Amino acid sequence: MSEFTVLLVDDEEDFRRTLAKRLEKRNLQVLSAAGGEEAMALIRRSAVDVVALDVRMPGMDGIDVLRAIKAHDPLIEVVMLTGHASVEAAVEGMDFGAFDYLMKPVGIDELLYKLQDAYEARRIGLKRNSRGPTPSE
């Protein structure tokens, strides 16, 4: 699996920093944002493949961020993370196009696999849109 860019969106700084470090060790490009507005600004500015998004944050709610991301680029995949287990929120998130919904605490491998699978979904989506293999292949 080639390198790709992940954006971590979470209001907990500790969580963001540790996760970023661990994902970078696994050769991912990692950006991070403390909230929805900051995340959207980053997405508009730089190329992001996959977003790991906390469901509940002060300010812009996770679901709103998800909808904003999907409105901006439906092929950016979003993995939702939550400290508040709720089936309803999970179903709602996935119905709005979230790639998956993971419960915190999440194992680093489990998250990494999920991000890789999400990136694969994005590549397939890009390919489908361009109706042929991407130049990188």
Added chain:
Amino acid sequence: MRRIREYLHRRLTRSRPAVPEAAADELRVAFKERYHHFKLLLSANKRALERMAAIEGALRGGEAFGMAFVRSTCTEVATAVWRMIQSMAVLAPGKYPELPTRFKAINAQIKAHLESSFRPLAEAALVVSLGTIDRNWRDQAGGKMAGLGEVHKKTGLTVPDGFVITTAAYSRFLNHSGLQDEINRLIQTADREDTAGLLELSARLQQAVLKAPVPRDIESAVALAWRTLESRHGTAMRIALRSSSLFEDDIASAFAGQFQTELNVSRDHLMDAYRTVVASKYSLHALTYRLNRGIRDEDLAVAVGAMVMVDAVAGGVAYTISPVAADDDRVHIDATWGLPKAIVDGTAAYDSFIVARAPQLHVADQAIGHKTSRLVCYLEEGVCRRDATGDQADLPCLSPDQVLEVARMALEIEAYYGCPQDIEWAIAADGKLNLLQSRPLPVPEGAGDATVTPDIPEGTEVLLEGGVTASPGAVGGTVYPAAKRADALRFPADAILVVRQAAPYWATLIGRAAGVVAEQGGVAGHLANVAREFGVPALFSCPDAMARLAAGDEVTLDADRRRVYAGRLPGLIAQRPPRKVNPLANSPVFKLLQALDRLIVPLHLLDPEASEFHPQNCRTLHDITRFLHEKSVQEMFSFGQAHHFPERSSKQLFYKVPMQWWVLNLDDGFVAEVDGKYVHLDNIASEPMIAFWSGFTAIPWAGPPAIDHRGLASVLFQSTANTALTVGRRSRYAEKNYFMISRHYCNLNSRLGYHFAMLEALVSDRTRENYVTFQFKGGAADIERRLKRVHFIGDLLETYAFRVTIQEDHLTARIANEDRGIMVERLKILGYLALHTRQIDMIMKNKARVEALRAKMRADIDGVLLNATQP
């Protein structure tokens, strides 16, 4: 790039029917996308099954679990199932419209169960006077305070004046500024693998409560109540704050003082003390207790009782019957100088009085302790320990009249409630006896006769003798002395805990301890209470226990006869086994998970061939996963076959000669694209298929008839069924033996007549996603031989760490989460068994031959197979 396109073009145009290149590109993407969704579906399927197994494991017992587990696990299963439904919608758009409906119906029930927790009355008063309440106020004032109010009203016994900050106030406090939300988040996200993790969680939760603001309306209601109390007791008044929660005084789960009690509190620190008492709901001790007893956090509303402080001359605990021995109805009183807290904490020497009820109330026995210190109130605030003066240490702290007065008070409450009681009391400076709290006392079960001479081998060394039985029973175990609190972090399960003081914080370990020995403390302490509740034998007040019992010693603790022996004495333990307690059974959390289990785990859709195998018949989430898995495999197969796209049509396997096995490449299962009819083995890139095949071909089959090349079904099963009958009823999928493969995936599905075999494997470097599932059913022999063969194979697979379940003659074997090396070996074993269990049903009635066969197979597998290099 151009060269590749030309190459593809050449190959495509050579095949029939020709596919235009643009269309071929599109098809390739379509295949890739489908395979991707298939993989996601499989991965979600695995996740759902594993979380279901976790639910079943939790209900079988062993580890304690709490609401965070219940909520996350159910959410994970449901999320995974929804993920599968979404993937299926890509594989077969609009084909199963009933599935989301079924899912949502089941999910609504799950949600209803999860949300049916206790809600305190929102409109109720925030503070009430102790004088107004009785047992009808339980929901608002908590069990302890409602009980005190009731006793005071109905019996006229002296209870300190005071007020209660209600459960409604508690609820306001927690919902104010999102505190409850933050608490829930901390609990779910905590890593609680061990005691250290729990300790950190406990600290964070208590911090969250301690720094949370108390709403203004609660503060002013409390201030008003304080002023009212002050007008009756003067400005020097101090109070004691005690928790009074719902649940607390239930006979099934005596919370027994695990909350913080704040003594001698002044007006200035009232709200801090309130927060401290509420925060102690999350002390390590309280957290573990609730976890072990299956009590939901949200069900536990904490009211806090504020009572005028009694600066006690002497105080203690009284039990109206013996808490440890059946048939002993004498009143047991433990008492000391100063505040009674020292008795509850099990940290000081004390006097023990036993009061017989007949012929008239009299002191039948007493033991006067050497009481070197006492707990007293500071003038301003708080409490401190004072050394005994003069000969006070060895004097009884109660006169004989006072002993009888305490006993009478206890018995009056027992008579009022009609059941044995456990009371805490204090004698004030003016000599007046005050009741501080009262709760029902569980009646000890009658068992074991201490007069029968135990079966103890001669020469068995007695390491320790004496003390008091704090909790009955005999048990064997390894000694673990804990000198300081940090030692609790390394406490090994099923050891015998040996401590100096029988202090409440050791209660954290009771759920995991086999027994407890303490140098101090008595039957009335909190630790003793918890030990009895959990059925853990405990012997307290054994001076020198720490010196006489060394770490790692194997010992037998006989709490009934107050002895500790060297070594394990099975005879003794069998004679007086500790009362087995599953503290979780029948608890609210346990019952909730049972109810959820019924909506999630049972499987009703068993036979994919049956007409009942339909989305409408999915009654549980497991049914939905089973249905989706089956259909997704079929969808993958039929899509490949329906498109006349040579790259993705099935190829016949060529191994020395053309075999009766077909291979469908789902994605990257071939080394190079295959043009034409056959795929050669060396062009297979699928790791699991190669592993299976190498096991299949590693050791030639010895018995007649010699191996033919008629395919797996005929190798696995000698069919007597007329296969012609099945033609037309089934798709082509069912007639031949197909491998569906990608680099890391292999699905082998074989149905013939009444037989059925399925192998599915996902093997890659993602260890956590690896699995092999093998199922088979049927055979040509009679049912008895068939069953014997299924069990024979099941046993063999179990020795190689497969998890095997057998229902009738249907065997399922599964192994998961092992690294790829181990998975490859397991696939080789399955390949070997596929060949070598052929026809063995014929010998299944001959025990000697079965054993010989088992030995040969074990030797083949352990010797040649697992050491062999790949063919």
